[in-house]
Amino acid sequence: MKIAVSSEDLNLEAQVAQRFGISPYLIIVDPETMEFEAVPNPGAAGQRAASMQTVVLAISKEVDAVLTGYLSPTAMKYLTNSGIEVITGVKDTVSEAVAQYRNQIHPATVLRMVKPESTGAILIHTFKNTGKRFANLLPIFIGVVLLVGLFNACISKEFLSSIFSDNALLDTLIGTGFGSILTSNPINSYVIGGQLLEQGVSLFAVTAIISAWVTIGLVQLPAEMAALGKKFALIRNALSFALCMIISILTVVIYHVFVTA
Numbered sequence: 001m002k003i004a005v006s007s008e009d010l011n012l013e014a015q016v017a018q019r020f021g022i023s024p025y026l027i028i029v030d031p032e033t034m035e036f037e038a039v040p041n042p043g044a045a046g047q048r049a050a051s052m053q054t055v056v057l058a059i060s061k062e063v064d065a066v067l068t069g070y071l072s073p074t075a076m077k078y079l080t081n082s083g084i085e086v087i088t089g090v091k092d093t094v095s096e097a098v099a100q101y102r103n104q105i106h107p108a109t110v111l112r113m114v115k116p117e118s119t120g121a122i123l124i125h126t127f128k129n130t131g132k133r134f135a136n137l138l139p140i141f142i143g144v145v146l147l148v149g150l151f152n153a154c155i156s157k158e159f160l161s162s163i164f165s166d167n168a169l170l171d172t173l174i175g176t177g178f179g180s181i182l183t184s185n186p187i188n189s190y191v192i193g194g195q196l197l198e199q200g201v202s203l204f205a206v207t208a209i210i211s212a213w214v215t216i217g218l219v220q221l222p223a224e225m226a227a228l229g230k231k232f233a234l235i236r237n238a239l240s241f242a243l244c245m246i247i248s249i250l251t252v253v254i255y256h257v258f259v260t261a
Contacts, residue, residue, distance in 0.1 A: 181219065
């Protein structure tokens, strides 16, 4: 038997992470021997579909149960549909949570005895968690800075003019295509969008890129098919592509109506 526990650190004495999708690690534990494997969570940076990436990770590790503080109803649905028991409301260390589960004392259904903590200990714990979150976000900030420099150095106005023609429908189609292929933190889409506007690319194209970037993401299609099923994933992406185009055009039209009013 294997249990996956969302964790703030790499060992059994770490606190159980309260958000399954963005927990820094999943610790896979054998409850009988307490042997464990600490696996970095691909969704820890908080990017789009973070919880689905964590779901795929748990399923790929063939765990029998997941212990965590909280996870979304959608993530819970796909875990339980895969035969994985989900226990939420866990607030102990990883080893304590596993021991409770092993003894069939589920943290979600019993009152946990709260250990008194001093104000200083609470502050230290808060600062440590904040520091870890900042460390997870730091690569994103560095990536944004590098992305701006790379964009300005490598992509010319003439190159963009050869792709985008100021035709509303065509620009929206091309923008949706680019946005659906790319995938990263949503912050990067705003950076690219701002740079494109400065280079004279139409608002239709930029809006479509941002909409598709945070909605589709074909790079993650294999993981989505593994978690949600091939048919559902393909239909969702196709509908999202069409809806991104419609929403982008409506957004720009409404914006121009208000600006010119």
